[in-house]
Amino acid sequence: xxxQEPEPPLFPAxxxxxxxxxxxxxxQPFQFLTTKVMFRAELQASQALTANANTLIHFGSxxxxxxxxxYGGWSTTATSAQPxxxxxxxxGCTGLYEVTMTAxxxxxxGGATAAVIFLDGTEYGYLAYNWGGDGQASGACGGGPFYLTxxxxxxxxxxxxxxxxxxxxxxxxxxxxxxxxVST
Amino acid sequence: MPPPLVTQIPLSVVxxxxxxxxxxxxxxxxxxxxxxxxxxxVFAGQNTAGTTYGSGADxxxxxxxxxxxxxxxHNTASSTTQYFCQFxxxxxxxxxxxxxxxxxxxxxxxxxxxxxxxxSAFGPVRGARQLRVTASGIPTTQCVDLIKQTxxxxxxxxxxxxxxxxxxxxxxxxxxxxxATSYPYVTIRWVAYNAQLVxxxxxxxxxxxxxxxxxxxxxxxxxxxxxxxxxxxxxPPICKAYYTAGTTTLPSNTFPAGAVIDxxxxxxxxxxxxxxxxxALYTAPVAGNYFCYGQFNLVATxxxxxxxxxxxxxxxxxxxxxxxxxxxxxxDGSGAQVQKRxxxxxxxxxQFMGQQSSGSAIEYATAAADQTxxxxxxxxx
Numbered sequence: 001x002x003x004q005e006p007e008p009p010l011f012p013a014x015x016x017x018x019x020x021x022x023x024x025x026x027x028q029p030f031q032f033l034t035t036k037v038m039f040r041a042e043l044q045a046s047q048a049l050t051a052n053a054n055t056l057i058h059f060g061s062x063x064x065x066x067x068x069x070x071y072g073g074w075s076t077t078a079t080s081a082q083p084x085x086x087x088x089x090x091x092g093c094t095g096l097y098e099v100t101m102t103a104x105x106x107x108x109x110g111g112a113t114a115a116v117i118f119l120d121g122t123e124y125g126y127l128a129y130n131w132g133g134d135g136q137a138s139g140a141c142g143g144g145p146f147y148l149t150x151x152x153x154x155x156x157x158x159x160x161x162x163x164x165x166x167x168x169x170x171x172x173x174x175x176x177x178x179x180x181x182v183s184t
Numbered sequence: 185m186p187p188p189l190v191t192q193i194p195l196s197v198v199x200x201x202x203x204x205x206x207x208x209x210x211x212x213x214x215x216x217x218x219x220x221x222x223x224x225x226v227f228a229g230q231n232t233a234g235t236t237y238g239s240g241a242d243x244x245x246x247x248x249x250x251x252x253x254x255x256x257x258h259n260t261a262s263s264t265t266q267y268f269c270q271f272x273x274x275x276x277x278x279x280x281x282x283x284x285x286x287x288x289x290x291x292x293x294x295x296x297x298x299x300x301x302x303x304s305a306f307g308p309v310r311g312a313r314q315l316r317v318t319a320s321g322i323p324t325t326q327c328v329d330l331i332k333q334t335x336x337x338x339x340x341x342x343x344x345x346x347x348x349x350x351x352x353x354x355x356x357x358x359x360x361x362x363x364a365t366s367y368p369y370v371t372i373r374w375v376a377y378n379a380q381l382v383x384x385x386x387x388x389x390x391x392x393x394x395x396x397x398x399x400x401x402x403x404x405x406x407x408x409x410x411x412x413x414x415x416x417x418x419x420p421p422i423c424k425a426y427y428t429a430g431t432t433t434l435p436s437n438t439f440p441a442g443a444v445i446d447x448x449x450x451x452x453x454x455x456x457x458x459x460x461x462x463x464a465l466y467t468a469p470v471a472g473n474y475f476c477y478g479q480f481n482l483v484a485t486x487x488x489x490x491x492x493x494x495x496x497x498x499x500x501x502x503x504x505x506x507x508x509x510x511x512x513x514x515x516d517g518s519g520a521q522v523q524k525r526x527x528x529x530x531x532x533x534x535q536f537m538g539q540q541s542s543g544s545a546i547e548y549a550t551a552a553a554d555q556t557x558x559x560x561x562x563x564x565x
Binding site for chain 1: 190207208210211214215216218219221222223224225226228251252254278280282314320321322323324326365366367369371373388389391392393394395396409410413414417438439440473475488490492494501502503504505506507508509510521522523524525527541563564565
């Protein structure tokens, strides 16, 4: 069951609450605070990356990519509310979120690898920037804060790379994207 | 509109059979708990000024801009390097620091945190060290730490505080990045209280629906779904363990093979999940989503090689984070870090894994500032 971000409940004195009142005042707020909003995905199939550019990562292109998305925020196709390959912040869940991402590519011979987040279609910031492996696959992972408005703001994960390489299709070396609610 | 801040610890009432539940008690327990946990203290700040720092020292970083500061623990006009504790507890701190550096000369960059805990100074304790490789690109260092804050009196000198630190070893003055997409930033957020609110073992809240007649509300139901629920959410599983300077080495391995990072000392482990030693691991005490972070730092070596950091669950395939090259540099050590959110069942084990490809084993850095550590924080069911 998914619930919206709660308001602190008011408990009127001298009022005989129904069970449904107690669910609204106690069960549902704590349900949100126990589960929070969480999204986790990994890219299992190999995807080509453009040299000296940021490439939008197609999480969800393979069944099993989306590890959990209880609010259904991820869309692999464009809708009236969000573009393809994006996570739309759920309506009623405005707040500060932490986004963590791992960029992973085949050996870039020491070329730079970056995990980059786009907010509402615009490059917002680097979560990680490394000089990639030289002779082995390259990874760069990090996290950062994003204040998102429910039903409006959307997040997309990009990998920036100097070399024209593919993402790795090996378990343990998948690019990943995680989004977690932190606070109002 | 965010709710008003709740600045007191929620009331914890353990109900007895037949005891009346008062509206005033529910306001002091449920209302306050929901208010606090919904708007828990969080701060995110940036340096947008391209501040210049000297070489070879851990300097405190100016945070002249705020993304969020819902408890007003930071001031952009004075003491801009400090976030002052507004509520006791454990704070998950994270920094990402980018430098305006375009030389091909190989140099060391790192970042960390310092401050006070119960008014006693600590740090700086750094994140993983990064060595510059080529002329293209932006040196960007990361650090995550779990820091206890106790004193909350809102006067300078009477409250605990946390400061991000930055370090560069170029030999001259150097500025932070001023490109908007690469502004250095810091997050400091409350994740757990200092102590458990009620006695006894706690489990993940089930949040049951309230009984409908002819069923009735029992004291056990209220204690489970109110009192224990608040207590768990205020004090979820958190853990931090680190390597105390010794002679342990990280063996050389060909990626993706790695080795378990030796973690010897526990700072906090409130659900007794951590096992120290050369096979160090964290056993999830309850099911849920966990934020996991690990960093290691090695002593200086002259060779060029790769480093990588990752996690493995139940001894399975390592899920790697950083995997990168460091060029030859005999004067500075290097490291790697990983941060991931993992869904774990109760009893699952997580091990922090490291890899380096130098061809020989390398000792972990022994300086207290260059810590090798692992952090685990339960985030949700």
